[in-house]
Amino acid sequence: xTTVEITRFRVPAERAEALxxxxxxxxxxxxxxxxxxxxxxxxxxxxxxxxxIVFWGSSDDFAESRRRGADRPGIQTFxxxxxxxxxxxxxTTTEAAGA
Numbered sequence: 081x082t083t084v085e086i087t088r089f090r091v092p093a094e095r096a097e098a099l100x101x102x103x104x105x106x107x108x109x110x111x112x113x114x115x116x117x118x119x120x121x122x123x124x125x126x127x128x129x130x131x132x133i134v135f136w137g138s139s140d141d142f143a144e145s146r147r148r149g150a151d152r153p154g155i156q157t158f159x160x161x162x163x164x165x166x167x168x169x170x171x172t173t174t175e176a177a178g179a
Contacts, residue, residue, distance in 0.1 A: 085134040088166040105154030116141025
């Protein structure tokens with residue numbers, strides 16, 4: 081099973097383009113520097129609400145990433161565009177990998 085981080089946040093509509101432009105650098109930083117990072121999907125829910133679904137190898141990998149926060153430039157830029165975090169949840173997948 082895989083650990084899933086689900087974060088719902090607000091970004092003013094006028095920052096949406098900047099958020100999308102900052103996303104690739106954030107993902108590169110995660111891939112290069114976050115043990116257990118598997119992939120991430122960004123979902124736009126409305127003009128100003130977003131859902132980030134991040135897959136981690138384990139709950140410990142997710143916890144360590146949270147502890148480190150925005151410690152890399154690409155992550156810092158992406159996070160700086162977020163106006164507010166609505167919720168953060170953690171779960172596990174029920175399917176085997178590749179199913």
